[in-house]
Amino acid sequence: RKEVEQDPGPFNVPEGATVAFNCTYSNSASQSFFWYRQDCRKEPKLLMSVYSSGNEDGRFTAQLNRASQYISLLIRDSKLSDSATYLCVVNSGTASKLTFGTGTRLQVTL
């Protein structure tokens, strides 16, 4: 089983739609969780950290479920500019080890 698993998509949604991605992780000792965004042929950039209590940043909401070992990302009112690949990232104990999921591709259309 992969340490971090994501549905590769693509998720094709119309502008204005709400879309949600899930990511599961296998190491129950994982301590930190992130969502990064990667545009085509560009470097990943931090979208948001995921806290135990859940957190929101504008149209983006991240949730953590430790019991079921998954994190989620909800995007409301999707924009064309949200089209990208969303990477789930988990830090498993040691500061140096970040494990990246393979990413979920989102395509927002008119």
Add this chain to the structure above:
Amino acid sequence: NAGVTQTPKFQVLKTGQSMTLQCAQDMNHEYMSWYRQDPGMGLRLIHYSVGAGITDQGEVPNGYNVSRSTTEDFPLRLLSAAPSQTSVYFCASSETGGRYNEQFFGPGTRLTVL
């Protein structure tokens, strides 16, 4: 601030050739790392450094060497290139390797080994 810079952007090598991928950051970050990204595999950690003079292996270190003589620079050396090393290479830095510290990535180097 330029952030994290990488050179070259593109490189084609023949099997057996060696080369160095350059990475520099101007944010005075202690922690630097190298990843490779392959289709369907996600980013995988090659080597990392928690400060000048200190390096350690990541998940896929074979075939690569690193050194960290200054805080700013963290070059990645391919000793004898193989087609399996065809990939996109990203360098990243953060204030520390701490759990909540954002990693800043360079623009990547696209390497093809023939």
